[in-house]
Amino acid sequence: MSPLANQNPLSQLNDIVTPTAPDWWPPAPIYWLLALAFIVVIVGTTYLLKHLKKQQLKQQQALKKLQQLKQANANFIELNQLLKGVVLLYFPRQQVASLHGELWFDFLQSYATNPLFDSKQAFLKRLYTNSEQPCSTDDLAQTKIWIKEFPKQIKKQRKEANNNV
Numbered sequence: 001m002s003p004l005a006n007q008n009p010l011s012q013l014n015d016i017v018t019p020t021a022p023d024w025w026p027p028a029p030i031y032w033l034l035a036l037a038f039i040v041v042i043v044g045t046t047y048l049l050k051h052l053k054k055q056q057l058k059q060q061q062a063l064k065k066l067q068q069l070k071q072a073n074a075n076f077i078e079l080n081q082l083l084k085g086v087v088l089l090y091f092p093r094q095q096v097a098s099l100h101g102e103l104w105f106d107f108l109q110s111y112a113t114n115p116l117f118d119s120k121q122a123f124l125k126r127l128y129t130n131s132e133q134p135c136s137t138d139d140l141a142q143t144k145i146w147i148k149e150f151p152k153q154i155k156k157q158r159k160e161a162n163n164n165v
Contacts, residue, residue, distance in 0.1 A: 076127060083146070087107070110157075111157070
């Protein structure tokens, strides 16, 4: 027999080489997607919160001005100017600045949950007479409700318009 035949075949094997630990860089594609999704969510949430805060600030300023008008016993013309100013915060000037009279009344009513002011004729009479009579508490209460509901009514009407298209 040959001397090689007596040797153990396992003795000719090399030692086991352990693999190196995987590197942390570059991360797997799923982690890139998760990071991107996280960034999009953060940016979107920040944008929505800023937009919401801006809307709330507009409403708070209008309600503060209404309170000042109430304390100053403002007349109907000043109250109407406040309403026009609130509308101009939400709509382009060229769309609403020229509204007056019946068109203005109809515009206000279209964004009201409850009828604003008594009637169209009474509104026009009070608007175009140089009356120094202060606004009634009912006028101020209706205006306060209208200011609070106005942004919701805009969203509602835009949603209905999109559904009809």
